[in-house]
Amino acid sequence: MKRAFSILFLLTAFILTGCESESPYSGYRVSFIFDSTIHPYNQAKSPGQFICIRKGANLGQYRLTDALGNETRVNIPQIQLQQSPFYYGLGGLVIGTPMAMDGNLWAFDWACPNCEKASSRLIIDRTLGHGICPTCGVKFDLNSGGIAIEGKSRPMWIYRIFGPDNALLIQN
Numbered sequence: 001m002k003r004a005f006s007i008l009f010l011l012t013a014f015i016l017t018g019c020e021s022e023s024p025y026s027g028y029r030v031s032f033i034f035d036s037t038i039h040p041y042n043q044a045k046s047p048g049q050f051i052c053i054r055k056g057a058n059l060g061q062y063r064l065t066d067a068l069g070n071e072t073r074v075n076i077p078q079i080q081l082q083q084s085p086f087y088y089g090l091g092g093l094v095i096g097t098p099m100a101m102d103g104n105l106w107a108f109d110w111a112c113p114n115c116e117k118a119s120s121r122l123i124i125d126r127t128l129g130h131g132i133c134p135t136c137g138v139k140f141d142l143n144s145g146g147i148a149i150e151g152k153s154r155p156m157w158i159y160r161i162f163g164p165d166n167a168l169l170i171q172n
Helices: 002-017 041-045 078-083
Strands: 030-035 050-055 061-065 071-075 093-096 106-109 123-125 130-132 139-141 147-150 158-162 167-171
Touching: 030 093, 041 050, 041 093
Parallel strands: none
Antiparallel strands: 030 167, 050 061, 050 093, 061 071, 093 106, 106 158, 123 130, 130 139, 139 147, 158 167
């Protein structure tokens, strides 16, 4: 009888350790530095506005889409590349200040967490603050922490933002 209780206890402990909730943070590598006081990065500080960043075609370059949907290719200064290489997560970064959250900048992975493919970048509806996956059709609300509002999916992956208000580092 004692042995049966011991086995039952161990099984229960084993099962409960597997019941941890999923982390909201992505495991994809991210290291991105930006100055939020200059345009277009300062747009991300306005509630409900989001900018998107992804790797460029050339080494030392990234593509930035501002809050109005305009795309710019940005060259990274060589000194900055030598100090810290840039990594953009799975599909790139979506950076902004959600309306329904704490008033702080948030960084999401641009790729759909349901599809988990770099090519499944969300189409950002800038007027509503929604992201829609072109592959599976799930719709996410960026203003509510990246939760799925149409279709079934885990919330969008988030990345940590460090630093003072101007020189910010997104990293995991």
